Amino acid sequence: MKAVLQIQDLSISFGNNHVLKSLTFDVMPKEVLGVIGPNGAGKTVMLNILTGTLQPTKGKIFFQGENITHKSITERCRMGVGRTFQVPRPFEKMTVFENVIVAGVYGGGLVEKEAQKRARGIIDKIGLSPKINWFAGKLGLLDRKRLEIGRALAINPKILLLDEVAGGLTESEVVEILGVVQAVKKQGVSVVWIEHVLKTMREGTDRVLCLAEGRNIVCGLPEEVMSSKEVLDTYLGVDER
Ligand SMILES: Nc1ncnc2c1ncn2[C@@H]1O[C@H](COP(=O)(O)OP(=O)(O)OP(=O)(O)O)[C@@H](O)[C@H]1O
Ligand SMILES: [Mg+2]
Known part of the structure; x- marks a missing residue:
């Protein structure tokens, strides 16, 4: 292999x-x-x-x-090639959904519609669906870590x-x-x-x-x-x- x-x-x-x-x-x-x-x-x-x-x-x-x-x-x-940071850096004043979309558009080069479509599946995978509309700044450490992985997944690594x-x-x-x-x-x-x-x-x-x-x-x-x-x-x- x-x-x-x-x-x-x-x-x-x-x-x-x-x-x-x-x-x-x-x-x-x-x-x-x-x-x-x-x-x-x-x-x-x-x-x-x-x-x-x-x-x-x-x-x-x-x-x-x-x-x-x-x-x-x-x-x-x-x-x-996707990555997370040792200290999570989400956009605090954006929602979980928006954070994953922005990563898909700016990191992954996706058009916004495509990034939106992918974001729901990613948020489900990282276990944040119940908090999809929460501001990232309101998340506790575990959820910030989940979102950090979600943002990395948004580029389709x-x-x-x-x-x-x-x-x-x-x-x-x-x-x-x-x-x-x-x-x-x-x-x-x-x-x-x-x-x-x-x-x-x-x-x-x-x-x-x-x-x-x-x-x-x-x-x-x-x-x-x-x-x-x-x-x-x-x-x-x-x-x-
Ligand atoms: N941009 C930089 N300029 C100069 N030195 C740096 C830079 N980045 C890291 N170093 C040095 O490189 C070494 C390795 O640092 P690094 O952050 O990779 O360690 P680490 O293995 O990730 O440690 P930890 O487990 O604490 O996260 C350290 O001595 C650090 O001071
Ligand atoms: Mg380190």
Whole structure:
């Protein structure tokens, strides 16, 4: 099977801070790949490179076989690279419905009618139908996270990059988010899911990659990775949450 996303030899430095050092991994079709690693390991930086917000110092990114390393944020978005932000940023004074439509029009390049049509299905998938006409600013954290995923889905992504969508949620809310991500996967979308909440990595992923010291230190089945010596030494042993 051909990888949806190939990350080859990716490096980035900010001055003397060498954040990523030849990071290499693949994401397969319909796969949920979890990414764990200590604070400051470069997980969000990696995501920003994948979406085009940051340019790598070295390395290449292939999306569905095409080299996208130098493509713009908009081009990648239109090709089907969707993302969420670590801190959700909805338009507070717009409704849930309007937020998803705006993402479809401006992020996905859809005409408004098409974006409206898609929005209802997306809002249903993320479990926000009862609050479709609520202002985003009135939503609690779980619902903001749901909407954040909904806005990313509005561009009709082939791959969805999630940055800590379960952070700050209660245990039962985490279960809700796990359900949303499973629904996304069922639709055939690949997911890269950065998370510190380990329950999501154990129960909601197909493989887990541990990023530490700028490298892919181990990647494999969730249970194997989480109990591996490398991960216990570099991450879980020092920063268990
Ligand atoms: N735009 C930037 N300019 C300079 N340094 C940056 C920039 N963005 C991130 N960094 C640095 O890159 C390193 C990695 O940061 P990053 O936010 O990717 O960590 P992370 O793995 O996402 O951490 P966390 O788990 O806390 O979210 C940090 O040392 C950070 O200070
Ligand atoms: Mg981060």
